Amino acid sequence: MKGPDPIPLSRTVNEMVSSGDDRGIDDGSIHVLCMHGDLKGILSGLGIKGSKHETVRRAMEILMGLSLKGYEGRSVGAIFLIGDIEGIRRNSTQMIINPFKGWNGVNIKDAKQLPTVEAFSQLDGAIVIDVRGNLHYAGRMIHVKEEECESGHSDFNRSRGKGSGTRWRAARYITTRTRTVAITLSSNGTITLFMNGKEMGRMERRLCTIRDMDVLLGLQPVNTLPC
Numbered sequence: 001m002k003g004p005d006p007i008p009l010s011r012t013v014n015e016m017v018s019s020g021d022d023r024g025i026d027d028g029s030i031h032v033l034c035m036h037g038d039l040k041g042i043l044s045g046l047g048i049k050g051s052k053h054e055t056v057r058r059a060m061e062i063l064m065g066l067s068l069k070g071y072e073g074r075s076v077g078a079i080f081l082i083g084d085i086e087g088i089r090r091n092s093t094q095m096i097i098n099p100f101k102g103w104n105g106v107n108i109k110d111a112k113q114l115p116t117v118e119a120f121s122q123l124d125g126a127i128v129i130d131v132r133g134n135l136h137y138a139g140r141m142i143h144v145k146e147e148e149c150e151s152g153h154s155d156f157n158r159s160r161g162k163g164s165g166t167r168w169r170a171a172r173y174i175t176t177r178t179r180t181v182a183i184t185l186s187s188n189g190t191i192t193l194f195m196n197g198k199e200m201g202r203m204e205r206r207l208c209t210i211r212d213m214d215v216l217l218g219l220q221p222v223n224t225l226p227c
Contacts (some may be wrong), residue, residue: 034208035191042193042201047183051219052131055082056181057110059129060191060203062117067189067205071122078121078185079167082129085136087178095125096139108134121185126170142170172197 031161043057059080066076081088099120100106108117108129120125120138128137176197184192189205 004112020093027141031207033068033210035067035203035204036206037191037201037203037205042132042203045200046172046193046195050183051133052083052181053181054109055129055131055133056183056193059183060135060193062108062114062121063185064203065182066118066121067185067191067203074123074190075185075187076185079126079168080121080183081140081171081174082183083128083131083180085128085130085180087189088126088128088140088142088174088180090138091174091177092128092140092142093124094137094139095141096123099138100135105136107133142174144170144173168192172199177181191204210220 004108039057039060043060046053046056048056059082063078063080066078070076095221106113106116117127117135123139124139125139125141127135128140129135165186167184167186167187171184171192171194174180175182182194182197184194186192191203193200193202
């Protein structure tokens, strides 16, 4: 069965090629990194609308960018929590001085704030965002109870090797305690989205081969990509 189409064309041609690998140039092919997964289907499956939907979508786009290009040339991990600010505050601890304290209007939907969001995403702990996209905290450590780790152990083992770990368990747990959407980025490039204690979908970083530059230029449909 054919898998979901990759989603590389949301980025520019130059950014895709610069992220790639030229080992296939001799046979007329081009290798680029792309995100593989059904982003539209994942967002639809959440059953959320309006501002929260747009905030989650923007958070996914930012994490996809970090997955493809890293930060300052290195792979990073991150966790974004979107929704129940008060619930998250009760179930977490500030690990560093909160860089967003006292600042109003720092919003992930504002393209000018992208460098700020990317810089603080790499810190230990979570970025906390309300449904409108305003950033409230960075460096927030989630409290995960030991019994919850045990109850989720089988799920963790089934997902091991696919981008799961401490962030995965913390994200899964916080969505059982709060009305929050949690998104994790693993250092291997995998993005996982959680809601209500369940994994709702994944996006994975893959090396894609493109043999026809018309596809990159938008002259051929995306589903011709042999990823």
